[in-house]
Amino acid sequence: MNPVSMPSEATFGTWPVLRVERVWGFGDFLWVSVGLAIATWAFLSGGATAALVGFRDGVAATILGNAVGVALALLAGAVPCQRYGVEQYTLLRSVFGARGSALLVFTIILIDVLGWSGVLAVMFGRAAVQVGNAVLGASWEPNGWAVTGLGLLALALAWWMFAGGPWAIRALNRIISPALAVLTLVMFALLLTATRWETLLGAPPLAPAEGGPWLNFMLAVELNIGVGISWWPVIGNLARLTRDPRTALWAAFLGLFPATVVAQVVGLVAALALGSADPTAWMIPLGGVGLGLTALVFIAVANLTSLTSIAYGTCVALRQSSASLARLDWRRLGALFFAAASALCFAPALLYDHFLAFVTWTGAALAALSGTILADYYVLRRQQIALRGLYIVGPASLYHYWRGYQLAAFLATGLGLLAYVALYDPQTLAHAPLFMWLTASGPAVIVAGVSRLLMAPIMDRRAGRPTPPPCVPRGRETGSASS
Amino acid sequence: MESELERRLAVTLAEVELSTALGSIDLWLLTAVVGLISVASVAFVV
Numbered sequence: 001m002n003p004v005s006m007p008s009e010a011t012f013g014t015w016p017v018l019r020v021e022r023v024w025g026f027g028d029f030l031w032v033s034v035g036l037a038i039a040t041w042a043f044l045s046g047g048a049t050a051a052l053v054g055f056r057d058g059v060a061a062t063i064l065g066n067a068v069g070v071a072l073a074l075l076a077g078a079v080p081c082q083r084y085g086v087e088q089y090t091l092l093r094s095v096f097g098a099r100g101s102a103l104l105v106f107t108i109i110l111i112d113v114l115g116w117s118g119v120l121a122v123m124f125g126r127a128a129v130q131v132g133n134a135v136l137g138a139s140w141e142p143n144g145w146a147v148t149g150l151g152l153l154a155l156a157l158a159w160w161m162f163a164g165g166p167w168a169i170r171a172l173n174r175i176i177s178p179a180l181a182v183l184t185l186v187m188f189a190l191l192l193t194a195t196r197w198e199t200l201l202g203a204p205p206l207a208p209a210e211g212g213p214w215l216n217f218m219l220a221v222e223l224n225i226g227v228g229i230s231w232w233p234v235i236g237n238l239a240r241l242t243r244d245p246r247t248a249l250w251a252a253f254l255g256l257f258p259a260t261v262v263a264q265v266v267g268l269v270a271a272l273a274l275g276s277a278d279p280t281a282w283m284i285p286l287g288g289v290g291l292g293l294t295a296l297v298f299i300a301v302a303n304l305t306s307l308t309s310i311a312y313g314t315c316v317a318l319r320q321s322s323a324s325l326a327r328l329d330w331r332r333l334g335a336l337f338f339a340a341a342s343a344l345c346f347a348p349a350l351l352y353d354h355f356l357a358f359v360t361w362t363g364a365a366l367a368a369l370s371g372t373i374l375a376d377y378y379v380l381r382r383q384q385i386a387l388r389g390l391y392i393v394g395p396a397s398l399y400h401y402w403r404g405y406q407l408a409a410f411l412a413t414g415l416g417l418l419a420y421v422a423l424y425d426p427q428t429l430a431h432a433p434l435f436m437w438l439t440a441s442g443p444a445v446i447v448a449g450v451s452r453l454l455m456a457p458i459m460d461r462r463a464g465r466p467t468p469p470p471c472v473p474r475g476r477e478t479g480s481a482s483s
Numbered sequence: 484m485e486s487e488l489e490r491r492l493a494v495t496l497a498e499v500e501l502s503t504a505l506g507s508i509d510l511w512l513l514t515a516v517v518g519l520i521s522v523a524s525v526a527f528v529v
Binding site: 001018019056057060062063064067068071074075078083086207217239244245246249250253292378383387388391478 | 487490492494495496498499502503505509510513514515516517520521524525527529
């Protein structure tokens with residue numbers, strides 16, 4: 001079947017995407033991943049890292065944190081979705097139950113992706129305001145009405161692009177990704193020529209926490225694990241459009257990890273050299289009016305492609321989580337998503353200026369979720385899902401568990417989150433001694449995963465639904481599949 | 484609509500049975516890569 005004639009319920013909904021319909025080869029997915037990674041949030045993450053540590057520690061924390069975070073996100077999200085071609089949160093029904101998966105989508109996932117969307121829209125607004133100030137001689141404030149209005153414009157433009165589906169994302173990324181890669185390298189070259197190496201190595205962090213360099217290094221590592229694992233909510237629904245599992249894993253890893261690191265290091269260097277964590281404030285001082293304005297325009301456009309990718313993955317997830325949303329036209333669903341994200345444009349500083357806390361809190365939740373998913377999918381199920389059970393509504397499904405919720409999975413995730421907060425509180429930066437050596441995400445993954453395994457023999461049976469055996473043959477389940 | 488979903492489930496099940504899951508080589512390789520990166524990063528700082 002020609003991918004273009006593929007039923008929209010497979011591309012935009014929850015049905016399995018067949019192998020013949022998967023449009024992304026290794027090169028395509030590599031560029032999609034690079035496009036996601038070189039999005040300007042990487043500059044923001046680099047700036048946030050510079051708040052804690054200097055150049056040397058910042059580079060190490062960026063590499064370490066992203067390697068761990070991206071690997072977790074891919075194993076928990078991309079690999080299972082690619083294997084079955086199933087939408088990410090439909091597949092999550094096997095772990096948390098049908099209603100449990102919907103509950104996660106409407107809480108943790110929606111908060112996370114709306115937050116990131118708001119950050120991108122505000123950054124678009126701030127970039128455009130910088131352009132306006134330079135070209136028109138205006139004096140628009142970084143948190144003023146102009147940023148709000150331009151942020152709303154960004155969301156409207158992203159909605160228009162979003163209506164094109166995955167083919168539009170691929171086409172845009174083929175243009176935007178290479179252009180952004182060039183911009184990032186040009187910025188890097190400018191920074192390195194304008195800043196002496198000794199100055200860079202000796203530049204102090206912008207706002208380090210009290211407690212010494214090692215604590216700040218660990219805080220930076222934790223931040224960057226949060227950045228890396230933040231790919232989880234979107235990567236599964238993109239990976240299911242790839243042709244084989246190695247493409248899903250390695251194209252995404254080789255795209256997301258190095259590209260994120262390079263872009264974040266550029267952000268780190270710029271923040272240290274120019275004394276600001278906000279990427280939109282760097283471009284004109286760095287490149288002069290001409291180059292700076294070009295860079296700001298690129299940043300604004302790049303944010304649109306990132307917004308479109310986020311919205312695509314999230315709206316597919318929303319469709320499987322609510323019958324009324326599933327009936328909604330794709331464009332209208334997108335409009336609802338962008339309308340919700342628009343609320344953050346009215347308080348531009350809320351997340352943009354508290355980026356560290358936002359990323360760390362969402363990273364904590366995603367780390368605990370990942371631990372539960374890894375234990376469930378790789379250990380309990382050995383990568384085998386009873387596919388029809390995902391689409392059977394009600395108690396006939398193997399994945400109905402207790403009233404639609406897999407309590408063991410929720411309990412395990414909760415314990416993982418508790419372990420995280422016991423080791424490190426992102427709000428106050430209070431930490432236990434173990435955090436200095438283990439991070440908080442690592443123990444959260446392990447506690448959630450081990451808890452899930454320990455609870456399996458007891459809680460799964462008590463719920464009346466033992467852990468399904470691998471590959472339940474067709475006919476063993478009762479009821480008919482329904483999306 | 485439902486028959487199309489049934490068809491897709493049947494085809495996917497057949498495809499999954501014919502395909503191989505992500506092998507342990509890939510999982511170990513990823514673990515090794517991430518482990519090496521982590522050790523090297525800490526050594527770089529210390």
